[in-house]
Amino acid sequence: MRIFDPHIHMTSRTTDDYERMAAAGVRALVEPAFWLGQPRTSVDSFTDYFDSLVGWEPFRAGQFGIRHHATIALNPKEANDPRCAGVLDVLPRYLEKDGVVAVGEIGYDSMTAEEDTAFAAQLALAITHELPALVHTPHRDKARGTERSVKVVAESGIEPGRVVIDHLNEVTVATVKDSGCWAGFSIYPDTKMSPPRMVEILRQFGTERVLVNSAADWGRSDPLLTRETADLMLASGFTDDDVDLVFWRNPVAFYGQSGKLELAETEAGASFEGNSILRGGS
Ligand SMILES: [Zn+2]
Numbered sequence: 078m079r080i081f082d083p084h085i086h087m088t089s090r091t092t093d094d095y096e097r098m099a100a101a102g103v104r105a106l107v108e109p110a111f112w113l114g115q116p117r118t119s120v121d122s123f124t125d126y127f128d129s130l131v132g133w134e135p136f137r138a139g140q141f142g143i144r145h146h147a148t149i150a151l152n153p154k155e156a157n158d159p160r161c162a163g164v165l166d167v168l169p170r171y172l173e174k175d176g177v178v179a180v181g182e183i184g185y186d187s188m189t190a191e192e193d194t195a196f197a198a199q200l201a202l203a204i205t206h207e208l209p210a211l212v213h214t215p216h217r218d219k220a221r222g223t224e225r226s227v228k229v230v231a232e233s234g235i236e237p238g239r240v241v242i243d244h245l246n247e248v249t250v251a252t253v254k255d256s257g258c259w260a261g262f263s264i265y266p267d268t269k270m271s272p273p274r275m276v277e278i279l280r281q282f283g284t285e286r287v288l289v290n291s292a293a294d295w296g297r298s299d300p301l302l303t304r305e306t307a308d309l310m311l312a313s314g315f316t317d318d319d320v321d322l323v324f325w326r327n328p329v330a331f332y333g334q335s336g337k338l339e340l341a342e343t344e345a346g347a348s349f350e351g352n353s354i355l356r357g358g359s
Pocket of ligand 1: 086
């Protein structure tokens, strides 16, 4: 089985996780830029983070034969902090980098006016830089947040097939399917979407234009829930080809629209800027 996790925050995970993911069949992933839990106080801490998403993390993933890609954006939560407004100005140079396959995560956290501005500005950047867009939906008031996100996407003029609206559930999936956007689902260890609920949605809504991810980050999460969901699909009567479509060909088709996916075998390099994954460097 080959797995492409289309949304996982490896910055928050250990090297052991990369090793376990590789053993479970994960061969490629996309790491979206997001909120780190600790509020950032300047644009410079974003640029160091973005540099890590296109430098250190691809190196670390490569040690286990995993292809690492990134999406870059000012996340919805920090779009509300005036100290972070300047991040929008540095995005264009990151969006042109190798391995940056979309603008994201963008969208809504609390649906404020500041979030509206950042969301629209970054959809415009996706159009200018000919990249797909990854849209996060809020955990609170998800139905209204999803409907409003679909509206903003339509108003932006971006082709809906170049947008994934993520963190969906039974309540929000139909709205996104009707919009022509891709439907993203994050599988969590407790609450929200679980493997059995995901398999039921796939049965009802089909396997086309669907991305299933672990969204693993610094919160309670599990980077192997992609594999667990794939195994449950097989146990529930889906075929190997269905699993390959959902967990490999769909993410390749979606992020492939960037023209920047790199899926050839990785070569483990000895070091990155003088640092290896051995504790203490060298
Ligand atoms: Zn995320």
